């Protein structure tokens with residue numbers, strides 16, 4: 558008799574079990590959040606608040622006139638990037654007063670200018686040192702040459718600071734950045750507007766020393782030779798560092814045979 562009712566009992570018990578509510582969640586993973594207040598949050602400080610006046614100088618006003626002529630008058634806000642760049646070059650960084658002045662000139666809501674300046678990492682929202690050092694630590698620079706880890710370590714030791722900080726003498730601000738587009742000359746770093754490539758720990762430190770000496774010598778009117786931008790390895794550009802491996806001889810074929818004789822391409 559019991560066996561007659563067993564299948565029905567199993568069915569109903571399965572139904573009851575399926576109706577018991579179960580927690581509706583599933584696990585997921587995410588990389589750790591990097592919180593950076595300097596990128597997106599403005600807090601008034603004695604040296605960076607809206608009551609500090611900022612005006613473009615005569616030279617930059619002339620440049621702004623020229624830049625604005627590239628856009629129809631109703632779209633002049635398209636010039637927000639070059640104007641922020643000019644403001645940063647004149648003032649040293651993109652202070653709130655620089656952004657407000659750009660907004661006034663371009664007749665934009667200031668918030669729209671803040672959005673642009675905080676989106677693009679090349680705009681510094683805080684003061685930086687005389688030499689703004691950006692060391693690329695993306696994969697090709699990590700793997701190329703001696704590797705960017707060694708460059709970072711050498712700079713940490715020489716400057717006595719870690720990325721994201723400024724030296725006490727105000728000469729160097731130093732950060733790590735993503736690919737700067739010179740991977741073929743890895744590892745590399747950008748200092749102000751210049752690229753220095755094919756770095757070794759020794760050449761990187763020698764470069765920083767020369768920059769420091771040049772800044773100190775400038776106060777006394779002297780000059781110090783600083784390595785020229787580009788590869789510091791002796792390469793002229795991004796040619797094979799082992800030298801020419803092909804096309805070493807002039808062509809052996811007779812141009813008269815292979816080229817058209819009517820002068821046309």
Ligand code: FES
Pocket residue numbers: 693694695696697698699735736737738739740741743745
């Ligand atoms: S990875 Fe460093 S420049 Fe591209």
